[in-house]
Amino acid sequence: MRKTAAKLLTVAALATSLATVVSGTAVADPAAGVTPNSQDIVGVGSDTTQAVLNQLAADYNATLTDPNAPHLYSWDAIPTGTITTKTGATAITRPNGSGAGITALNANTSATVDFARSSRAPQPTDPTTDDFVALAKDAVAWAAPSTGNAPANLTTQNLKDIYTCAVTTWNQIDPSLSTDTIKPFLPQTGSGTRSFFLGAIGGGTAVTPGTCVNSSVQENQGSDSQLADVDALVPYSAAHYIGQVYFGKGSGADVQGPLTIRSINGVAPVDATNKVITADYATTTYARVVYNVFRDAEWTATDTHGTTLRAIFGRGGWICSNGASDLTSFGFLPLAAFNCGSVYHS
Incomplete structure (x- = not known):
């Protein structure tokens, strides 16, 4: 078939x-x-x-x-x-x-x-x-340190602006946010999560990352010390996050570290009570089959x-x-x- x-x-x-x-x-x-x-x-x-x-x-x-x-x-x-x-x-x-x-x-x-x-x-x-x-x-969202400067929600346009470096400080998104420089991260070239995320924030056409983007982290590993920076953000598999946080499936470097997963367009990716990808997020363009x-x-x-x-x-x-x-x-x-x-x- x-x-x-x-x-x-x-x-x-x-x-x-x-x-x-x-x-x-x-x-x-x-x-x-x-x-x-x-x-x-x-x-x-x-x-x-x-x-x-x-x-x-x-x-x-x-x-x-x-x-x-x-x-x-x-x-x-x-x-x-x-x-x-x-x-x-x-x-x-x-x-x-x-x-x-x-x-x-x-x-x-x-x-x-x-x-x-x-x-x-x-x-x-x-x-x-x-x-x-x-x-x-599965579904892909984004994650940032729980004590960092990133907001709880970003729109698709926000993410596109950040990853093309059209927006470089948090207060350009919302004047009430920090004036710090945003530090966007991506997994290495060849990562499926990377390619899916860049396509999703581009509305189906892959975004070319700007020069402000750091592509040196391993996907779904919040333990990387670079991601502890208060201005960091990175795409993250919602399923992988759920396994790490709620079911103890991570070990060694394969843990969420200080990161918490965040909403896109006002839709939360994870239902913490039921420990599952939310039904609403699973119908967005950020949902994917593996x-x-x-x-x-x-x-x-x-x-x-x-x-x-x-x-x-x-x-x-x-x-x-x-x-x-x-x-x-x-x-x-x-x-x-x-x-x-x-x-x-x-």
């Missing part, structure tokens, strides 16, 4: 309640000393979905009774360096972000990488042979590999049938059954 990615947001039925979940720190990478076998299903890429994919992998693997059956593994976006993703694979530079993950997918075979985690939709520059398989719904990306030839294959991919990630597959509690405990909204596992491409 193929559709254009734009249709998904307009037809997806959103989950509005959370399953009962148990808090805990997120797992990361395959366990120490474990290298996936050559037949295992291995992913790389997006920071936004790395923690939930690690959890889904652990839960899926726990259901397997045959030790030789293909297991599921996911390598985190950081730390920097090289990784040997599978037994017999050539070491590759660890892909950091959706773009890097998709590049690695297309530069290698299933001997090294089976899928890329992506927090962005297909783009015209993506190969048409890349299949974006829908996983869950994906796992596969090579079409493998996704559609009738061999064991293709059958396994679809049995895990496809419509009616293990994740779509059994992954809702994991997704909600990491802040994501599960997609309706007819959308989860559907395939999209550029």
